[in-house]
Amino acid sequence: MAASRATKSGFAAEAQRKIMSKYNEEHAQEVLVWIRAVTGDDIPTSGDMDTLYETLKDGTLLCKLVNELKPGSVKRVNTSTMAFKCMENINNFLAAATTLGVPTQEQFQTVDLWERQNLNSVVICLQSLGRKGGNFGKPSIGPKEASKNVRQFTDEQLKQGDAIISLQYGSNKGATQSGINFGNTRHM
Template sequence: MKMAYQGPVYGLSRECQIKSKKKFQLDQALQALDWVREVTNEKLEPPNLERGFEDHMDFADSLKDGIALCKLINILMPGAVPKVNEGKMPFKQMENIEMFLKGCVKYGLKPHDLFQVNDLYERKNLYMVVSCLFTLGGLVS
């Protein structure tokens, strides 16, 4: 499923977008994804398997539905997400991400450690997603 085309970005918005992409580090994203995979036993693969993980889009696509994130927080704190939506509807996937974030707060993360739903779902600030997962992992250990 593709998001609506948002058109080109100019000016300050463009500078912010470039800065955000520079903060994203694929090696850290892969470490975070490996940790999620290890804890949940979920098969988290990019949509295009023969290509492998090449950039931030593949990282986002592997977590975008929020299912693995909900399973992760439910393993760490059983019952944090009472119902994980398995559907492919965008609003259900975004609801999963929101429930994961609420579970993270219950687990002990501070609001400034979290990302926004659109950071992951619309691939806006993926470095914040990685940072959140690292913070959660640090709290676990």
């Protein structure tokens, strides 16, 4: 059970409404369908907030997910429903997500899921992880990740580039400062 907090009011309530308004049920459903495909668990795939929260809140499914992508990512998954054990699962998932290549700016904080503060950021993190699925031989979601395109130039090719004057720099032919008035002119 999540920690209970006093209901927000004023600016805090407005900020929370704004955060919750960004939640997209279609994206959440896509993520849940992907988790089901990777883990093989028979989980509900409705994209509403309640389903997402109830499915992921204890962190065990998240740990199983990263262990399916890369075995041994989370060494020990807590099955206890005690709050600190569930939050430890979520933290272990986030640490594994980092090692699997999910950028920190696309990750959520533990309280975003555990206290249901920002479920949209949970979906964003899982979408980012979902794009990496193909790197581990599993199904992926979203656009294909770009791959490196490293180019090797010889010294001769690099020297040829020094001799070319790029027209991107433009031309200064006929450039004068006439007609340019900066600031206020003197009126007489």
